[in-house]
Amino acid sequence: MKYIAEYKRDQEGMATLAVVASIALITLLIVLGASRRAVNDIQQTQAKITTEQSLSRAWAALDCAVAKIKHDGIHLSKDDVAAGIAQLSPCQHIAGSQLWLDPWQNSDRGMWHLYATHAQQQVGVTLAKATGARRSSFVTSGSAAFYGGNTWRPAKGKKREDGLYECHSIVAGGDVMIRPRTSGEGGPESEEEKSENKFTVSLESSDKCAPEYKTEISDYTVADSRDETGARLKKDVQTNVENMDLFKEYFGAPRAQWKTVREQFERQGGTVFSTHGDPSECYDPLLSAVSNSTSSENANIKVWVDGPCDLSRGEHAVLASDVPILLVVQDGILALRGGMDAFNGVIYQFTSTPSDNDFADQWGMSISESGQMSCSSSNSNIQELCPMITSTVTDPDQARHVPFWFHGSFITKGAFITDVPDGHSVVYGSFKPTYSGEILQKSFAGLRQWRPVGNSYHDIKPPHGEG
Numbered sequence: 006m007k008y009i010a011e012y013k014r015d016q017e018g019m020a021t022l023a024v025v026a027s028i029a030l031i032t033l034l035i036v037l038g039a040s041r042r043a044v045n046d047i048q049q050t051q052a053k054i055t056t057e058q059s060l061s062r063a064w065a066a067l068d069c070a071v072a073k074i075k076h077d078g079i080h081l082s083k084d085d086v087a088a089g090i091a092q093l094s095p096c097q098h099i100a101g102s103q104l105w106l107d108p109w110q111n112s113d114r115g116m117w118h119l120y121a122t123h124a125q126q127q128v129g130v131t132l133a134k135a136t137g138a139r140r141s142s143f144v145t146s147g148s149a150a151f152y153g154g155n156t157w158r159p160a161k162g163k164k165r166e167d168g169l170y171e172c173h174s175i176v177a178g179g180d181v182m183i184r185p186r187t188s189g190e191g192g193p194e195s196e197e198e199k200s201e202n203k204f205t206v207s208l209e210s211s212d213k214c215a216p217e218y219k220t221e222i223s224d225y226t227v228a229d230s231r232d233e234t235g236a237r238l239k240k241d242v243q244t245n246v247e248n249m250d251l252f253k254e255y256f257g258a259p260r261a262q263w264k265t266v267r268e269q270f271e272r273q274g275g276t277v278f279s280t281h282g283d284p285s286e287c288y289d290p291l292l293s294a295v296s297n298s299t300s301s302e303n304a305n306i307k308v309w310v311d312g313p314c315d316l317s318r319g320e321h322a323v324l325a326s327d328v329p330i331l332l333v334v335q336d337g338i339l340a341l342r343g344g345m346d347a348f349n350g351v352i353y354q355f356t357s358t359p360s361d362n363d364f365a366d367q368w369g370m371s372i373s374e375s376g377q378m379s380c381s382s383s384n385s386n387i388q389e390l391c392p393m394i395t396s397t398v399t400d401p402d403q404a405r406h407v408p409f410w411f412h413g414s415f416i417t418k419g420a421f422i423t424d425v426p427d428g429h430s431v432v433y434g435s436f437k438p439t440y441s442g443e444i445l446q447k448s449f450a451g452l453r454q455w456r457p458v459g460n461s462y463h464d465i466k467p468p469h470g471e472g
Contacts, residue, residue, distance in 0.1 A: 071119075117455070134454065144420065149182075150183075169215040172214035178249045179427070204228075258456075260357070273307060280313055331452075340386060354408055411432045416437045421438055
């Protein structure tokens, strides 16, 4: 019996040892499993940290490149991608990252991809040029007045289901007044002159503007956006348009960066000169630039005038060119007395500082404290035009903010853009603007700045050139 008892105790001891060993083994396995998970978690965390660090470094390089493009501009050519990267050299290896540029294939707008890579991470953005959103024969950030007989060919807007177009004749940041000559004004009129004494809008060939997008004014009547009824001005004339940033729309850069735009203007072969405050110093160098540049090989003729410009030269010398002309007038009045048939291109007038739009001195205009206006100028054309301004624009404050005054006959094919906020532009006589989207695009060829497309920022794996 004693033996049997001892044997049972030995069996119980062995069982206990087995259980303890099993528990120990299970515990060890649990510990090892937990350790592996901990290691995996640590490795995943480290990988995430490394990924975020690489992404941050790639974003740093891309943000630097975009900031430089916005500030300094960039010239991109499919034949020389390296030149574009060279312009971004301060950002090329920032934070150990690398920049890449690729043109989009078969893109009508000629868009580009800009990438930044670090390790296995890549971020990018799409670059595109400004398109000139305001499609209209006449665009101004200020107000405008049109006197006499006007025949306009507006921009075609949307084509409706009925086959008619939503035309665009005038886009203005302020008021617009259209007033054909009143009866007897300017002396006796022939029947032909009477028939031309109106404001008409029409498209070429068989295309037609929808009635509500076609302003027609005749019978010595007046159409004014300040008229609350708005009965005479149709939808082709847009007035008091808010948030007009014409410089950015047409050049793709803020107005404050006009020097960058002008530098690119010169790099593209444009002529830049100053009239030193004398309007008569404008026409001859302008005519010379046009004469020397007229060639079918040129995309456009580019002339940038710093200061006032008088285009009055009668019929002795005309700015005729088969190649579109882009005439930029900076910080100066634009005057015409006589005729010009025809100007092929775009006239873009702007002030480098929006609030700097007092042109009284350039018009030879003196305004007393009581508001009395008088004129005195050594320029014969300006001396003739200034009294017309003061007798027609009787508000002294408005008179001193007239950026241009045309008196006579002026025919254009392209577009006319006046970017003078709070300015009051006046055409007195016969104005026949013909909008041409093709000429508008050619006039700005090579000049519009590249800018990142909204909502096009992205990150991609693997990085450009790898994987």
